[in-house]
Amino acid sequence: MNKILAVIVFLVFLASGPLKAQDTTGVLKADSTFSIVDSTMVSEERIDIVKKQIQPVFNRKWAFGLSGGYSYRLPNKGARTNTPYSKYLRNLKSGYSMGADIYRFILPQVALGMKYNLFKSQGDFDKRNSDDITVQFVGPSVLYQHPFKNNTTSVLASFAMGYQSYVNKGMSDSKDFTDRGNAMGWAVSVGLEQKLGNHFALNISGACYLGTSYKFRRKMGGVTETIKLSQEKFEDLSRVELTLGLKFF
Numbered sequence: 001m002n003k004i005l006a007v008i009v010f011l012v013f014l015a016s017g018p019l020k021a022q023d024t025t026g027v028l029k030a031d032s033t034f035s036i037v038d039s040t041m042v043s044e045e046r047i048d049i050v051k052k053q054i055q056p057v058f059n060r061k062w063a064f065g066l067s068g069g070y071s072y073r074l075p076n077k078g079a080r081t082n083t084p085y086s087k088y089l090r091n092l093k094s095g096y097s098m099g100a101d102i103y104r105f106i107l108p109q110v111a112l113g114m115k116y117n118l119f120k121s122q123g124d125f126d127k128r129n130s131d132d133i134t135v136q137f138v139g140p141s142v143l144y145q146h147p148f149k150n151n152t153t154s155v156l157a158s159f160a161m162g163y164q165s166y167v168n169k170g171m172s173d174s175k176d177f178t179d180r181g182n183a184m185g186w187a188v189s190v191g192l193e194q195k196l197g198n199h200f201a202l203n204i205s206g207a208c209y210l211g212t213s214y215k216f217r218r219k220m221g222g223v224t225e226t227i228k229l230s231q232e233k234f235e236d237l238s239r240v241e242l243t244l245g246l247k248f249f
Contacts, residue, residue: 060249063103063111063143067205067245071097071119073135074238088125092133095121097241101158103143115141115160115187117209119239131170135237137185137209138162145193152195156203160187164211164237172220179227181216183237185209193247201247211237 073093096119103113119135139162147154164185169178191205213235215228229235 061105063105063113063247063249065101065203065245065247066099067203067243068096068098069241069243071095071239071241073119073121074236074240085125088123092121092123092131093239095119095133097239097243099243099245101141103141109145109147111143111145113141113143115139115158115162117187117207117241119209119241128174129170129172131168134167135239136165137187137211139185139187141187154193156189156191156193156205158187158189161185162187164209164213166213166216166235166237175220177218177220179216179218181213181235183211183213185211185237191245199249201249203245203247204243205245206240206242208240209238213237 071094073095075090075093097117098120099115099117101113101115103111105111115138117137120133122130122132124130137160139160141158141160143156143158145154145156162185164183166181166183167178169176171177187207187209189205189207191203193201193203195201213229214231215226216235217224217226
């Protein structure tokens with residue numbers, strides 16, 4: 001009888017061993033499966049975060065901007081003396097600026113387009129002498145956009161090269177005249193842009209335009225003549241500006 005009980009206990013012991021092993025194996029497989037699922041979910045979340053970080057700020061394809069503000073033409077040597085007329089010329093360097101640009105984004109942060117800018121100033125030296133100056137720039141431009149992490153603010157930098165025109169419709173010794181000149185021009189600008197809506201943004205920027213004209217055509221009394229300027233009396237078209245603008249995209 002004791003032998004029979006011993007055999008039964010032994011068989012029960014043998015049977016319980018594989019069952020425990022199977023249970024343990026099942027737990028390990030379940031844990032492993034859950035671990036793989038968890039790691040996959042974490043990886044997908046990280047991928048989504050990275051995608052959001054590298055996503056373009058406004059997902060824009062086109063951008064059109066208008067701007068306006070204060071501008072100051074850089075004085076040449078002839079305007080650096082202390083004579084009354086030189087002081088008048090320095091005051092004539094200050095004016096206002098208006099501009100427009102349009103860009104097509106070829107990469108998430110890089111766009112190609114066109115830039116236009118107008119500078120305007122006028123003044124009266126006395127009742128017989130006055131000036132009304134207009135300087136315009138137009139040319140192709142490249143724009144770089146660097147977004148901040150909030151995806152609503154970005155730094156904008158642009159470079160443009162093109163054509164500058166100079167026109168002065170004034171009066172000299174009570175005689176009306178018109179001076180016209182032109183030159184190659186370069187423009188560099190840096191600014192901050194803040195998104196205000198899905199298709200609208202506000203920006204503030206500073207820019208510098210460079211160009212020099214060594215001759216111009218003067219029309220006075222029905223006669224047109226070409227006047228060549230020396231290196232000391234050249235017409236400097238260079239200027240700096242600070243503008244506030246609106247961007248539509």
